Amino acid sequence: MLGPLAVCGTGGWDTPPAPLRRRALAALAFAAGDAVDHERLADAMWGENVPASARKVVQNHVLALRRSLGTGMIETRPGGYMLMVARGDVDAQRFEALTLDGRSASRVGHTAAAIDKFDEALGLWRGEPYRDLADWSVARGEIARLSELCRTVVEDRLDALLAQGDHLAAVAEIEASVSDAPLRERRWELLMTALYRSGRHAEALRAFQRARDMLIAQLGLEPSEALRRLEAAILAQDPELDWRGTLSAPWLAAPAGSPRSASEDALRAGDQAFRRGAPAEAVACYRRALSHAGADGGSLRRECEVLVRLAESEYLAGDPARRSTGVAAARLADHLGDRRLLVRAALAGSRHIDAATTRVDTERVTVLRRALEAAATPSDQARVLAVLASELVASPDHAERRKLSDTALALARTSGDALTLHQVLAARFSTIEGPDTLHERLSNTCEDLDVVAGLDDLRSRWGALSNRSMASLEAGDDAESERSEVDAAAIADRLGNAAARWRAQTTRARQLTWHGDLRAAKRQARHALETGQAAGEEADSLFGAQLYLILWNEGRLTEMGGALASMPLEVPLDRAFACHAYAHLRRLRDAERLLGGLAARDFSDVPYNGFWLTVMALVADVAARVAAAPEIVDELHELLSPWRDQLVVTPATCLGSVAHYIGMLATRLDRPGDADDAFAQATEIHERMNAPIWTARTRLEWGRSLLTRDHERGAVQLSLAHDAAHPLGAHDIVAEAAALARS
Helix, strand or coil, X not given: CECCCCXXXXXXXXXXXXXXXXXXXXXXXXXXXXXXXXXXXXXXXXXXXXXXXXXXXXXXXXHHHHHHHCCCCEEEECCEEEECCCHHHCXXXXXXXXXXXXXXXXXXXXXXXXXXXXXXXXXXCCCCECHHXXXXXXXXXXXXXXHHHHHHHHHHHHHHHHHCCCHXXXXXXXXXXXXXXXXXXXXXXXXXXXXXXXXXXXXXXXXXXXXXXXXXXXXXXXXXXXHHHHHHHHHHCCHXXXXXXXXXXXXXXXXXXXXXXXXXXXXXXXXXXXXXXXXXXXXXXXXXXXXXHHHCCXXXXXXXXXXXXXXXXXXXXXXXXXXXHHHHHHHHHHHXXXXXXXXXXXXXXXXXXXXXXXXXXXXXXXXXHHHHHHCCCHHHHHHHHHHXXXXXXXXXXXXXXXXXHHHHHHHHHHHCCHHHHHHHHHHHHHHCCCHHHHHHHHHHHHHHHHHHHCCCCHHHHHHHHXXXXXXXXXXXXXXXXXXXXXXXXXXXXXXXCHHHHHHHHHHHHHHHHHCCCHHHHHHHHHHHHHHHHHCCCCHHHHHHHHHHHHHHHHCCHHHHHHHHHHCCCCCHHHHHHHHHHHHHCCCHHHHHHHHHHHHHHHHCCCCCCCCHHHHHHHHHHHHCXXXXXXXXXXXXXXXXXXXXXXXXXXXXXXXXXXXXXXXXXXXXXXXXXXXXXXXXXXXXXXXXXXXXXXXXXXXXHHHHHHHCCCHHHHHHHHHHHHHHHHHHXXXXXXXXXXXXXXX
């Protein structure tokens, strides 16, 4: 029963070929030792669709099973049938018996016997339990219980391996178990313990940070108190963590080929790879050095140094593990009181040119504040301040991160170090991002390009060009934006950096959507998703935004129904997209509910950062369509009016000209002159920038605005919108323009 159903009868192993017969036998085995009546068997076989002839069909299947299993295997009892098997003849029951035996042996210290029992128990599993009964409500609880018990037995066995003192061998097995079930904290505890007892203290701390990053990313939760206490015990090298048995230590004499020499060889190879500009190779070498750290008798400070070098190499390689490695190294360096290593580790875990846009990582911020206290030079202080400011982008305290970034820039300019100035300018872009800083960011990107021109560093030039491309697009300079992005994409390919390639591919998908090639945009967006996922980046959200815009233009938003239902709606950007979707799906009550929440306190709960304008544009579109309160429409008009010359841009999306939304809002406010001016401006911008779908969408809204006051002009705009959208596959615009023209 622990996998595909199979029966060992007089003729050997066999599986009933008929699905209903398999379900009948599975139901009998499920209740082995108890009678199962006709109604219960019918429920297991057909669920809610029990036929009128069920009783006769059940009897026929039972008769066939008796023939294949042998006389006496299924007995007729009052009201039903019973499968006559001993407890050990059903693998699910035998699994539980072996589990109890293993746990009993483990409790009295017989770890070898316990491991044998656990191995035998786990060896019975061939797949999902009671697979033929997966849809039977009666069996679901038992299926879940057995599955959970199996996962627990895996952990019990690993615990027994550690109790036996087999720490080095256990590490690989525990790593595999963590990969299988990364949300189970007990496995992370076992991994940290195994690494610590193997002498790999720095890796044990890094495992905690890996667990923390994963739990936050997947569940939005911090690690449990037990996992945090274990990290603290590792930092303190608590004797309670030590294994109480005795192990031989053949490496202590350090002969040739010993773990000590292997660690030193790996460390030297990593340093050489780092110096010649091969960060991915350096990462592999430093990880190998850490894996031998417990055997070489080295100090914890030396492990910390290797961990910092690993984080720095991961940073240059674009490896997302750099963040967990960097925090682990920084916490260890702080514990050791090594200020130099603390600063290096804190900087190694930074986000390149991107900022933390959805949540503030409090542990990372704490590490950076400690590093700021430890930074001794203006250059180090500037870089730590810049990274700290970028980590606070999701914080509501816009003034604090602005002050931190300003201080960092002032220090960088006086430091005399060009690389520091570039790093501060690159981080500053997303830190201060917002419509009110566009001209400043354009100036910063010009300065940054001048700075990196004097550096022999492709990575720095890539960052400067990427930021320049974004700012130019926001300003409506499509030619400059695309020139910069083409150069940035070429550098990303030369660097071989997966994270940089992912960003370039995502930007290309945005460009294709902007220029009206929806089919190519969809292919490119999927390609970018695959690259981002392979690189360990959080690519799903950017892909989701791009796919949403494509489906909206194609008139296929109904396909987003499942995604909408499961969307967490924890941040304003997600709520704005959901609000927009509901409005265009005619779920007006849902749209109005979300709009009201976003508009609370005059939209003050919407973080003022690089996504603020996108949120405002999405809700402006909704407010112009639904029965929004006039004060909400007026507030949106006032908030957006200063930025009517800009475009609504994120790394993944471009939602057209701000003037487009001002025209829609002005229409709702019955300001026809303002509406015409705004729509005319948006149309000119979209046509000049070769954005045919957005040109058609603006003409659609302009036509809608004109119909009630100048029907002839309105019909012209609707006709232009229809004819432009049709060959591009923008069926949403085509259908709406046709419907309005008929009205």
